[in-house]
Amino acid sequence: MAEETTKPTQEETAAPAAKTETASAPAEKAAPARSAARPRPTARRQNRVRRAKVCQFCVEKTDYIDYKKPELLLPYISPYGKMLSRRRTGVCAKHQRRLAVAIKRARFLALLPYTAEHIRRYGS
Numbered sequence: 001m002a003e004e005t006t007k008p009t010q011e012e013t014a015a016p017a018a019k020t021e022t023a024s025a026p027a028e029k030a031a032p033a034r035s036a037a038r039p040r041p042t043a044r045r046q047n048r049v050r051r052a053k054v055c056q057f058c059v060e061k062t063d064y065i066d067y068k069k070p071e072l073l074l075p076y077i078s079p080y081g082k083m084l085s086r087r088r089t090g091v092c093a094k095h096q097r098r099l100a101v102a103i104k105r106a107r108f109l110a111l112l113p114y115t116a117e118h119i120r121r122y123g124s
Contacts, residue, residue: 053090057099065098067105070112077103080116 057065066072076084076091076099083103086096106112113120 055090055092055095057095058092062095065095065102067102067109068111070106073099073103073106073112077112080119081113 076089078084083100086093089096091099103112107114
């Protein structure tokens with residue numbers, strides 16, 4: 001008994017592919033709904049390209065951050081008197097360490113405040 005081998009027709013080969021497409025469609029509908037607390041990202045946020053921040057001290061080739069110049073240190077302090085992070089200022093690790101020492105020395109000599117004025121007056 002010899003079995004005959006026949007080539008499958010186009011309809012037979014296309015049928016399994018159609019089944020997989022319809023099977024995946026309900027899976028997309030069954031996806032969990034987005035949390036109301038986290039808003040959907042807008043097109044403006046998605047298209048924004050982050051530019052790498054460059055350390056201002058490296059650009060100017062500064063070796064020493066002078067603690068006696070509060071006008072140089074003020075951009076690196078928040079309105080509440082806290083030191084800003086490297087992520088926010090774009091300062092490299094080496095200069096962030098030196099900047100922290102300079103800010104602490106300036107605070108000790110009362111050239112910079114430890115806290116914001118409204119916190120000192122009225123409390124937190």
